[in-house]
Amino acid sequence: MMEEMPLSADVIRSLQPYDLRVLLALERLMHRFEWVPVEDLAGATRLSLKEAEYRLGRLIERDLVRFDAVPYRGYALIFNGLDTLALRALTRRGTLRALGSLIGEGKEALVYEGLGVAPVAIKFHHVGQRSFQSVRLNRDYIPERTHCPWIFASRLSAEAEFEALSRLYPRVPVPEPIAMERHAIVMELIGGTTLNRAADLDHPPVVLDDILNAVQEAYRQGVIHNDLSEFNVMIDGDRIVLIDWPQWVGPDHPNARACLERDINNILTFFSRKYRVNRSLKQVVESVVG
Ligand SMILES: Nc1ncnc2c1ncn2[C@@H]1O[C@H](COP(=O)(O)OP(=O)(O)O)[C@@H](O)[C@H]1O
Ligand SMILES: [Mg+2]
Incomplete structure (x- = not known):
């Protein structure tokens, strides 16, 4: 994927109804084509070829769509365009x-x-x-x-x-x-920052216990984080919040135990290196599972 510009509310506001019609049609046609020919976009939107091309030009200018002539002349949605459609839907709702x-x-x-x-x-x-x-x-x-x-x-x-x-x-x-x-x-929206960037904790063992309790409670609810580390724990005052869950697995996953151990090990290693708070991995894992 290419580097993209951050989303901007101004860009979204500048989109006209025909721009959106073309963008939505492109999103739908992406299921059938890797690169959507302008003829199909014109057909799907019931715009003339010229109008469709003009609209596509505006979308490209705004970095929502890409054009390529290879392997054949066609248009593709890019992440920025998809983000824009999601944002617009959330606003409308x-x-x-x-x-x-x-x-x-x-x-x-x-x-x-x-x-x-x-x-x-x-x-x-x-x-x-x-x-x-x-x-x-x-x-x-x-x-x-x-x-x-x-x-x-x-x-x-x-x-x-x-x-x-x-x-x-x-x-x-x-x-x-x-x-x-x-x-x-x-x-x-969680305040504060992630543990790796946070200022030195006042009571590291208490924060560590809070995190391990959260891991245990999540496990009881059938969820293993599977990418846990100091980068995915936010700390806001003395409240901890675990974020970034798309790769979670359930306890029945074939690698569940290894995932859980790695999560816990990442956290224990961070606390041991930075705060000299040491816990036994084996004991912590047993208490979480037990
Ligand atoms: N709910 C939230 N509130 C505040 N900041 C957040 C929130 N979710 C994520 N962030 C911030 O965005 C960053 C990236 O989010 P994250 O879910 O960890 O995704 P990834 O690591 O895959 O990019 C986090 O490190 C954090 O700084
Ligand atoms: Mg993250």
Whole structure:
């Protein structure tokens, strides 16, 4: 996937009804083509070829769509365009009133601040070609012949994360899930920062216990994080919140035990290195499972 510009509310506001009609048609046609010919877009939108081309030009200018002449002349939706469609739908549903700044950028997601009824975080899942391979290993129900695996995989990833949050909230300290739209989820905005960037903790053993209790409670609810580390624990004052759940597995997964051990080991290693708080991996794992 190409580098893309961050989303902007101005760009979304500048889209005219015909621009949107073309963008939505392109999204639908991406199921059938890797590159959608302009003739099909014109047919699907009932616009003239000239009008469709003009609209596509506007969408390309705004970095929502790509054109390529190879292997044949055609247009493709890109993540920025998909994000825009999700954002617009969330706004129309009344879930979102304003888009704020980019607050997180990982290899598989962009996270923005936003305003709904209360401040929210909007996470757009971007599962690209590279990481699609591993998604396919974990989830054998991705159709092999889909033309746009990245749209499909990104949506699955959002669904998986939304499901975990819904199962866990409020018993486990995770962001409250608010809405899902396409490949995007809206959740409670957590203050503070991730543990790896946080200032030195006042009471590291207490924070460690809070995290391990959360891991245990999640396990009881049938959810193993599977990517837990200091990067995915937020700390806001003395409240901890576990974030970033798309790759969770259940206790019946063939690698469940190894995933759980790695999660716990990552956390114990961080606390041991940074705070000299040491716990036995074996004992912690046994108490979580037991
Ligand atoms: N609910 C949230 N509230 C506040 N910040 C968040 C929230 N979710 C994610 N973030 C921020 O966005 C970053 C990336 O989100 P994350 O879910 O970890 O995705 P990834 O690591 O796959 O990019 C986090 O490190 C965090 O700084
Ligand atoms: Mg993360």
